[in-house]
């Protein structure tokens with residue numbers, strides 16, 4: 509990054525910097541209320557609580573949360589479309605749905621108050637990552653059932669920035685808009701940011717021709733190495749932000765200028781970490797599956813929602829002054845984690861190894877197939893033009909070197925294939941990193 513570092517500010521210091529004991533008190537009060545609401549308003553939940561023998565009066569302190577049943581995506585599918593709603597539809601002013609890859613999508617609703625909460629939690633991480641009312645924000649998330657476009661849009665407007673709702677796709681046009689409108693902030697998935705940088709290069713547009721200074725990237729996993737790539741290729745300061753439709757959408761957590769973990773809006777979303785196999789709490793600093801309970805949502809409150817995302821929690825205070833726990837980057841998902849010959853493989857681990865090596869590009873794919881009874885992993889990764897035009901021998905050496913590195917890290921032999929730039933399919937939204945060709949059992 510050659511441009512000036514952004515200035516730090518806090519959107520809602522009353523809540524973001526709340527004394528930890530006051531925060532815990534607020535959380536328990538809110539938790540009691542949400543459990544009561546679900547018991548009274550959502551028969552599906554009451555039934556679930558009855559099955560584990562818990563009633564609202566059993567919830568007296570925060571640890572009692574462990575008495576409550578978990579909620580999963582399957583529960584929400586069973587409640588399709590509106591059965592998990594705790595308010596009548598005339599109180600719902602917005603509906604989104606998460607892209608279901610299998611079966612029905614999960615439907616989420618927002619009351620007017622939920623929209624306020626959502627807007628404000630997004631404003632929190634935007635300001636934490638350097639956004640001000642002077643910024644021109646280019647939103648390249650899709651606007652639609654996906655929560656990315658609208659979520660970021662409302663939050664950035666609330667901060668007072670000038671928002672350009674570009675939406676996804678038509679990448680060359682995106683570059684022209686960035687240039688012509690003098691956008692200072694970019695919002696999209698990290699993989700799309702890299703793709704835009706590539707398109708830009710092809711168009712002969714240099715980072716200096718743009719006014720970008722900050723970028724907010726989320727909705728999929730990305731490594732520190734990917735951050736460096738984005739920061740240098742687009743010459744901006746990049747922060748990570750996290751969320752999921754079921755919990756609210758973007759705004760669940762986001763990084764501050766220290767770029768060291770995402771601050772969770774804990775006054776609205778209570779985090780736990782569990783072992784995905786035993787469902788028991790784990791040492792949060794060691795890592796586990798993230799579980800959220802919504803503390804203020806009206807339309808569709810959720811108790812102990814299993815996100816399937818794997819991360820660690822950082823309890824220690826951040827120099828920025830915010831007091832909430834931070835979550836690490838997501839290292840993978842407990843469900844899309846690949847198991848190859850008994851070894852757990854996260855695409856993000858592979859990414860770290862690939863991008864450490866000079867000449868590789870942040871476009872890669874993990875292809876898993878079965879030969880006889882053995883599963884094989886092939887990692888395809890693009891290399892830059894100058895490397896690709898090198899002699900075959902050098903390319904093979906690089907492949908073998910990457911294979912050794914991967915084997916060291918994963919404890920698994922994987923074949924590496926270097927491919928020409930721009931041969932791996934690009935995505936305007938979340939990247940498709942895994943191609944699992946194994947026959948379904």
Ligand code: DLL
Pocket residue numbers: 606607649654655656657725726727728729730748749750751752753754757758759815817837838841
């Ligand atoms: O992706 C919400 C969002 C939009 C977050 C824009 C940030 C920015 P869903 O489509 O429901 O919602 O997908 C949620 O995406 O469980 C994670 O697996 C993944 N995810 C979201 N943010 C991150 C991130 C939105 N920063 C699922 N890092 C989640 C890693 C992320 N994975």
